Amino acid sequence: MTDPPDRPNPLDVHSEPLWKQDFPYDSAGEEEVTRREFARYLALGSAALAAGTLGIAAWTQLRTINTGEPQPIVALDEVTVGEPYLFSYPTGNDPAILLRTSVTDIVAFSQKCTHLGCVVYFQAAEDRWHCPCHEGNFETTTGNVLSGPPTRPLGRIDVEVRGDTIWALGSRP
Ligand code: FES
Numbered sequence: 001m002t003d004p005p006d007r008p009n010p011l012d013v014h015s016e017p018l019w020k021q022d023f024p025y026d027s028a029g030e031e032e033v034t035r036r037e038f039a040r041y042l043a044l045g046s047a048a049l050a051a052g053t054l055g056i057a058a059w060t061q062l063r064t065i066n067t068g069e070p071q072p073i074v075a076l077d078e079v080t081v082g083e084p085y086l087f088s089y090p091t092g093n094d095p096a097i098l099l100r101t102s103v104t105d106i107v108a109f110s111q112k113c114t115h116l117g118c119v120v121y122f123q124a125a126e127d128r129w130h131c132p133c134h135e136g137n138f139e140t141t142t143g144n145v146l147s148g149p150p151t152r153p154l155g156r157i158d159v160e161v162r163g164d165t166i167w168a169l170g171s172r173p
Pocket residue numbers: 113114115116117118131132133134135136148149150
């Protein structure tokens with residue numbers, strides 16, 4: 001009598017599955033990605049995209065925004081009440097505008113319109129900042145939007161009089 005042929009132990013998890021032991025034929029489609037694997041790749045890809053998006057959002061919120069260093073702008077007596085004064089802040093490439101609204105009050109803003117970046121100017125007759133590109137208008141003392149397409153107020157620049165000079169202290173985008 002001969003010994004029975006060797007069969008792999010079906011309880012051995014490292015051996016081939018039982019069905020494959022009984023049906024030991026390969027098919028061309030066997031190497032293709034199964035639906036379950038595809039779903040797993042999809043989930044992993046989505047998770048990676050979500051993590052990347054969160055990372056970028058966090059970086060945007062946490063990055064240091066250049067608010068500018070305190071620097072002198074102009075002598076106080078060179079600025080007439082009601083007349084705008086142009087300067088650059090926080091860098092030489094950032095147009096800014098200052099207005100002495102009364103003998104004691106001064107406001108300053110970035111001159112870039114918050115819609116698409118055109119330059120705003122002061123309309124004394126209307127008592128407002130005006131952007132001629134798309135007729136955007138901003139309130140004189142706060143820079144808040146009065147009308148037009150802009151949705152955000154003008155970037156504010158904090159100013160202070162030190163001695164006889166007007167200083168810019170920092171900007172708030
Ligand atoms: S750029 Fe100022 S209103 Fe459009």
